[in-house]
Amino acid sequence: GEDVEQSLFLSVREGDSSVINCTYTDSSSTYLYWYKQEPGAGLQLLTYIFSNMDMKQDQRLTVLLNKKDKHLSLRIADTQTGDSAIYFCAERSEDNAGNMLTFGGGTRLMVKP
Amino acid sequence: EPEVTQTPSHQVTQMGQEVILRCVPISNHLYFYWYRQILGQKVEFLVSFYNNEISEKSEIFDDQFSVERPDGSNFTLKIRSTKLEDSAMYFCASGGTEYSPLHFGNGTRLTVT
Numbered sequence: 001g002e003d004v005e006q007s008l009f010l011s012v013r014e015g016d017s018s019v020i021n022c023t024y025t026d027s028s029s030t031y032l033y034w035y036k037q038e039p040g041a042g043l044q045l046l047t048y049i050f051s052n053m054d055m056k057q058d059q060r061l062t063v064l065l066n067k068k069d070k071h072l073s074l075r076i077a078d079t080q081t082g083d084s085a086i087y088f089c090a091e092r093s094e095d096n097a098g099n100m101l102t103f104g105g106g107t108r109l110m111v112k113p
Numbered sequence: 114e115p116e117v118t119q120t121p122s123h124q125v126t127q128m129g130q131e132v133i134l135r136c137v138p139i140s141n142h143l144y145f146y147w148y149r150q151i152l153g154q155k156v157e158f159l160v161s162f163y164n165n166e167i168s169e170k171s172e173i174f175d176d177q178f179s180v181e182r183p184d185g186s187n188f189t190l191k192i193r194s195t196k197l198e199d200s201a202m203y204f205c206a207s208g209g210t211e212y213s214p215l216h217f218g219n220g221t222r223l224t225v226t
Binding site for chain 2: 004031042044048
């Protein structure tokens with residue numbers, strides 16, 4: 001079955017850029033998503049990219065997709081302490097009906113002042 | 114901004130008891146989902162629901178689980194006879210179309226003792 005992997009932890013200083021990486025195995029991915037989870041809260045949709053795109057920018061967020069290497073990244077510019085959270089990558093396969101998403105294990109981002 | 118709401122935020126139950134987790138999806142959404150996250154593990158798909166019937170379900174979603182949309186606003190997940198291994202965070206999600214990004218609620222933490 002499909003698999004999505006992320007590194008567990010990332011620590012950056014306030015004002016620096018953060019890059020969170022994700023790899024996936026499914027060749028039939030159609031959409032890839034980034035969700036943010038703050039302590040005690042749900043999964044907040046940050047951004048998503050369609051598989052025929054290689055980049056998407058949304059204010060401080062830049063998503064890069066390398067479909068050949070099945071590698072997705074989320075860059076957060078000018079990282080703030082409020083960005084500290086767990087970030088989940090998720091993919092949707094064209095082999096799956098509807099919105100059955102496969103999630104990575106999440107990357108905990110810690111932003112130091 | 115409209116959001117998905119889930120109640121209760123935390124439910125403690127004894128093994129063998131029935132539980133019902135409740136969700137109010139975003140009002141104009143038509144596609145509804147349940148996902149769960151066992152502590153320390155990945156977020157996993159349970160079931161999708163559209164037009165008053167299940168459209169997809171995972172292997173996890175066995176006969177102990179059922180979903181219902183009893184009225185125009187609520188979407189419920191029932192676990193008939195809870196087991197210790199059902200302890201997890203349960204997330205409800207909704208989407209406007211089959212291919213829309215999912216919007217998640219804050220989750221219900223279920224603890225089975």
